[in-house]
Amino acid sequence: MKIYVSLAAVAASLVIACSSSTANAGAVLDGVLATKTLRVAVGTDWGTISFLNDKHELDGSDVDVAKAIAQKLGVKVQFVTPAWDIITSGKWEGRWDVAMGEMVPTKARAEKLSFPALYAYGAAVAVVHKDSKAAKLSDLEGKIVGVTASSSNENYANHTLTPDWEGAKPIEYKFTPGEVKTYGTDSVALDDLRLGDGVRLHAVLTDRSVVQSAIKAGYPLKELSEPLFFTTSAIVILPGDKEFSDKIAATIKKMRDDGTLSKIMIKWYSVDRSIAQ
Known part of the structure; x- marks a missing residue:
């Protein structure tokens, strides 16, 4: 008897394969590409970084950066809004792939999280x-x-x-x-x-x-x-998936090189916060 497994089921199994504090090598990237969706954690009241606009839609510099990352990966973006302390705890339970919030990449945080690329200062x-x-x-x-x-x-x-x-x-x-x-x-x-x-x-x-x-x-x-x-502020992922980390790092580099990151920062802050002060 042949057993047919849907693409969605495969993607779901990849997500489940990720533990609360680490990700299996390649699992997150495979899940993103299989579902054609990048799940990003942002806040609803983080000032210009991310907020709900008059249309009750998520807006802000982090939202634009996340959308640009997804676009360059060839996938759509899906936002989730967990509490900041849940993000920093590293206990993501497979609920999102990337976290924003202009997190400072300290060594203490690096014990639970991974920081593939700097994007704001x-x-x-x-x-x-x-x-x-x-x-x-x-x-x-x-x-x-x-x-x-x-x-x-x-x-x-x-x-x-x-x-x-x-x-x-x-x-x-x-x-x-x-x-x-x-x-x-x-x-x-x-x-x-x-x-x-x-x-x-x-x-x-x-x-x-x-x-x-x-x-x-x-x-x-x-x-x-x-x-x-x-x-300095970094994109945040869980440790353990070098393929995903490298892909995010390469994407941010591309956004820096082609001016995308600079344009987003100037749009929201009138100064280029993608450059060290």
Whole structure:
């Protein structure tokens, strides 16, 4: 008796073959090509990086980058929106193939995740309410500071950040918060800060692009001019699938060489954040 196996069934078996923290060699890439779909994890409220627009559609720089990656792979893109801490945990359970979010590729994260290509550069900054008397980072000494949980900014606030990513410079801590409050996203933290200086927070630590987007949207905030540190951001996959990693790396290189990546960054930020600052 002949047994016929559908292409979809084969693809499903490839997905199941991926464990919660690693991927079998070739399995993810084979699944993407078989289903002609690249599943990408993004956020719905990550500022300009990724958000829901007026049509309730996902939009933003990460969304455009993901669409461009899929296009160059010759597949369609499917977005999923897990929590940030689930993404960083590495427990993907085969639910997506790639994660965005401008993640800083630290060595600690590399124990659970893989970073095939850098695609954006940024600066972490402190932002305060416009009525705040704080003018420099040292003015935040003993203050209540908000950060996204499981982020490099949380590590900075707790003085546990290890600058071990590509191009990193030594970290100098300019203040010690009196309290560090963690949030699911930067947007929720900024919503608390906009209520007033010290109402819930005195400052939020986040990427400069997030601050600029919030201020443009009418948030009564101001950035303290001195950056906390400069970052590199990477595409994120699970370790174990060298074929998929190499394909993503080659695709990002192609997007950098043909100007696609630069155009996306300039479209959303008016500056080319694909180039190191």
